[in-house]
Amino acid sequence: MSHAHEHVSNTKRIWxxxxxxxxxTTVEVYLGIIRPSFLFMNNFLSMNLLNxxxxxxxxxxxxxxxxxxxxxxxxxxxxxxxxxATVIFLVLYLLFxxxxxxxxxxxxxxxxxxxxxx
Amino acid sequence: MGATVTTGNNTExxxxxxxxxxxxxxxxxxxxxxIVSDALTFSGFLAAYGFSRFKFIDxxxxxxxxxxxxxxxxxxxxxxxxxxxxxxxxxxxxxTMVLAVDAGHNMKQKKVxxxxxxxxxxxxxxxxxxxxxxxxxxxxxxxxxxxKGGSIIQFVNKEGERVxxxxxxxxxxxxxxxxxxxxxxWFMKDEESIPTYTVAEVQASFKAHTELLIRTEKIYRDTxxxxxxxxxxxGLNQNKKREILTRAESEIMVANGAAVVEGxxxxxxxxxxxxxxDFFFFITGFHGFHVFSGVVINFIIFLNVVLGTxxxxxxxxxxxxxxLYWHFVDLVWVFVFTFFYLV
Numbered sequence: 319m320s321h322a323h324e325h326v327s328n329t330k331r332i333w334x335x336x337x338x339x340x341x342x343t344t345v346e347v348y349l350g351i352i353r354p355s356f357l358f359m360n361n362f363l364s365m366n367l368l369n370x371x372x373x374x375x376x377x378x379x380x381x382x383x384x385x386x387x388x389x390x391x392x393x394x395x396x397x398x399x400x401x402x403a404t405v406i407f408l409v410l411y412l413l414f415x416x417x418x419x420x421x422x423x424x425x426x427x428x429x430x431x432x433x434x435x436x
Numbered sequence: 437m438g439a440t441v442t443t444g445n446n447t448e449x450x451x452x453x454x455x456x457x458x459x460x461x462x463x464x465x466x467x468x469x470x471i472v473s474d475a476l477t478f479s480g481f482l483a484a485y486g487f488s489r490f491k492f493i494d495x496x497x498x499x500x501x502x503x504x505x506x507x508x509x510x511x512x513x514x515x516x517x518x519x520x521x522x523x524x525x526x527x528x529x530x531x532t533m534v535l536a537v538d539a540g541h542n543m544k545q546k547k548v549x550x551x552x553x554x555x556x557x558x559x560x561x562x563x564x565x566x567x568x569x570x571x572x573x574x575x576x577x578x579x580x581x582x583x584k585g586g587s588i589i590q591f592v593n594k595e596g597e598r599v600x601x602x603x604x605x606x607x608x609x610x611x612x613x614x615x616x617x618x619x620x621x622w623f624m625k626d627e628e629s630i631p632t633y634t635v636a637e638v639q640a641s642f643k644a645h646t647e648l649l650i651r652t653e654k655i656y657r658d659t660x661x662x663x664x665x666x667x668x669x670x671g672l673n674q675n676k677k678r679e680i681l682t683r684a685e686s687e688i689m690v691a692n693g694a695a696v697v698e699g700x701x702x703x704x705x706x707x708x709x710x711x712x713x714d715f716f717f718f719i720t721g722f723h724g725f726h727v728f729s730g731v732v733i734n735f736i737i738f739l740n741v742v743l744g745t746x747x748x749x750x751x752x753x754x755x756x757x758x759x760l761y762w763h764f765v766d767l768v769w770v771f772v773f774t775f776f777y778l779v
Contacts, residue, residue, distance in 0.1 A: 329538060336531045340524065347520040350500070350778045359675065369779045376774040380767055387534045387763045389756075397458035401468055409479045416483045420490035428494070435495075435654055436585040436692060 335386040342375050364421070467757045471764045474726075478768050481719050482775055488711045495587070495653035497708035498677070499777050501598075505572045519777050522565045523769065526727075529558025530766040533734075537759045540752025545741060548755060552738040555762065559731040566724045573716065576699030579631075580706035581638055583692040588708050590651045591642070596672045596680055599648060601696070605633045605641040631696040642690045650686035653708045654679045716776065723772055726765045733758050 349357070349368065357368040385391045390398055427434075458465060489496050499515075506514040536551035579601035580590045591599045612634075615627040642648055649669055656662055658675040672680045681689060697706045705713035737758045746752045 329535060332531060332534050332538065336527065339527050343520065343523055343527070346774075346778055347516050350516050372774050372778045376770055379770050383530070383763055383767045383770065387530055387766075388760055389537075394459035397460055397465070397468065400458070401472055405472060405475050405479075408476055409483075412479060412483045413486065416487040417490050420487040423491045424493055427491075434585060435587050435652055436583060436689075 331386065335382050339379055339382060342379050346372060346375055461753060463753065463757050464760070467760045471760060474764065475768075478719075478722075478771070481715075481722065482771060485715045485719060485775065488709075488715065492709050492711070494655050494657075495709060496655075497653075497712045502573070502707050503569070503777060504577075505569075507568070516777060518565070518569065519773060522562055522569075523773050525558055525562050525565065526766050526769050529555045529562065530763055532558065533759045533762045537752070537756050540746070540755045543747075543750070543752070545744065545747050548746075548752060549738065549741045552734060552741060552755070556731055556734050556738060559727055559734065559762075563724055563727050563731065566720060566727075570717075570720075573713075574699050574701070576697075576706045578706065579633075579696065579698045581635065581690065581693040582695045582697050582704060583689060584694045585692065586710075587653050588697065588706060589653075589689050589693070590678075590706070592649050592651050592672075592680055594647050594649070596649075596651075596674075598651075601633055601638065601698070604645050604648065605638050607633070608637050608640060631698050633696050635693045635696055638696060639690055639693060642687075646683065648686070649683060650681045650689045651678045652681065652689070719772060719776070723765070723768055726768065730758075730762050730765050734762065 349371065353368060357371060358366055360367050362370055384402070390402070456462075456465075460468070501515075503519060504513045504515050506512065506518045532551045532554040536548050536555060539547035539551060577600065578590060578598050580588045582588055591601070591604070593599050612630070614630045615624075617624055617626050649672070656668070656673045656675060656677055656679045658673075662668070662673075662679075667681055667685045669680045669682045695704070697704045699706060700713040700716075702714055702717065704710065707713065737754055740746060740754065741752075746754060
């Protein structure tokens with residue numbers, strides 16, 4: 319028995335996801351070119367709003383690639399969570415440590431008497 | 437069939453093999469294991485990039501100013517368009533891959549082969565595009581001078597627009613040329629290629645062109661402190677752009693020049709922070725290597741599809757497995773695109 323369950327062709331959904339990813343990428347590029355100042359010049363958690371928009375749109379795209387293209391939506395939830403939760407936890411942990419530390423190093427450089435721009 | 441594809445419907449013998457703990461076959465589960473570890477590798481690289489960027493947040497190159505080329509549009513500033521095109525190519529090759537997997541589920545050999553072929557083509561076009569991007573990055577466009585302090589200074593005109601070295605620097609008589617082996621000792625290697633201009637030439641030409649100013653690596657933040665800074669040229673500095681110095685300060689900077697930098701390598705680059713080029717080469721290179729190996733693996737599977745291996749097996753799961761890898765490569769690019777070009 320080669321098929322545990324019957325597969326139906328879902329090309330329609332594939333093209334829908336492609337359209338969605340294309341639209342999101344276009345929006346990203348458009349925002350990247352015009353850089354609207356109400357997003358670019360305002361900060362949230364010491365990063366400008368435009369960057370937050372980019373990161374959220376990227377995560378949105380990543381969700382669709384993993385769920386639709388890599389067919390994560392069809393896997394058992396045990397597999398789903400062993401992959402997704404592991405990666406999300408470790409990445410957040412790594413980012414938290416490195417970025418906080420980098421910000422600290424930046425402050426040290428900035429407030430010290432080190433001169434670099436000469 | 438049992439040797440390569442585990443179907444695992446036997447419940448009679450738990451330890452006898454053929455079990456599917458998470459409802460996925462052995463091969464698919466292993467591919468997921470690999471993807472998780474590879475995802476963490478890339479996360480490590482991107483987090484290291486983030487670390488360096490946050491550490492040098494006040495003098496990190498602005499991607500819009502670095503990646504401005506588009507094929508057949510010489511001299512036209514087209515930030516982002518090219519890399520957006522590359523992103524579309526990769527997303528589209530992901531779509532053809534998932535269509536191949538879908539056709540495999542329905543046991544349509546010809547369709548699988550066709551979509552696999554499109555995927556391979558997309559991958560090759562992407563790798564080629566990346567090579568072109570690297571070429572432009574390595575070659576550079578404007579040229580810059582590295583000071584004794586190790587920072588990069590770039591040349592701008594009265595309007596604050598970039599000026600190429602070639603547009604104002606003139607050769608002085610009696611310049612040195614690169615030493616090659618045929619003129620040296622037998623044990624020598626050829627000298628590394630030397631820049632088109634020497635520091636002395638740039639300094640002399642800068643003195644002659646009084647309209648030129650210097651742009652440093654430092655980013656202008658438009659704070660009260662920045663506005664009161666007497667070293668900056670009034671009227672030219674914009675928020676979140678690089679600082680432009682007054683003529684007097686520019687002359688001091690140019691007098692401090694230590695080397696002429698054209699383009700980029702792992703030690704120097706004309707764009708600014710040295711780490712920027714290192715991370716660019718390393719991360720896009722590692723991703724490009726993944727795309728390349730993806731193309732090779734896809735090609736092997738494509739041959740198997742054409743030869744009818746999976747038709748005989750009555751199972752196209754191999755296509756699904758390489759599909760997972762290919763989508764992962766696309767997924768990584770989505771993040772690289774964001775953190776290198778957009779953010």
